Amino acid sequence: MNVVIFAAGALLMLVMGLRATKSRRALVTRGEKVQAQVAGTIQTREGISLALEFTTPAGNTRRLPYPMPRKAKGFSQGSQVTLYYDPDHPEKVYVEGDKAVLGAEAIYYVLAALLLLLGFVLMGM
Template sequence: MNFVIFMAGAVLMLVMGLRATKARRALITKGEKVEALVAGTVHTRDGVSLALEFTTPGGSTRRLPYPVPQKAKGFAQGSRVTLYYDPLKPEKVYVQGDKSVLGAEIIYYALAALLLGLGVVLQMMQ
């Protein structure tokens, strides 16, 4: 029974990693790429976020909240970042160089491998 639980966990983590990678890649390949200004911070229901301000290809100015990365190097107020966003769903945003996004993907894949390994070891011990 433990084998099944570990395999289910491994599959779940793998699916989460693939979904995160697919969403990030979709924004990079199909989303709008703009240079954004870190205009400060805003309070959202999820806490404090960066306020990223940019001009759309149509010429309008937009301001989107973006969760403050854990390692916020290069995200200081007044700095410029490369931003990818979905014009139809502007809450879907990826800032190039945000290592916390890539770190989450790596953690999903590492957990999948660990759970798979533990499941195989448990199965071999029986």
């Protein structure tokens, strides 16, 4: 029974990792790429977020919230970042090089591998 639980956990982590990677890659390949300026911070339902301000290809100024990275190096007020967003769903945003996003993807894959390994170890016992 434990083997099934570890296998299910590994599968869940793998699916989560693949979803996160697919979502990020979709924004990078099909989303709008703009240079945005960190205009400060704003309070959102999720907590404090960065306010990223940019001009759309149509010439409109937009300001989107972006979750505050734990280590906000390179995200100080006034700094420039490369931003990918979905114009149809502006809540879908990715800042190029955000190590928190990339780290979360890596954690999903590492957990999937560890759970799978533990499942095999338990099968061998």
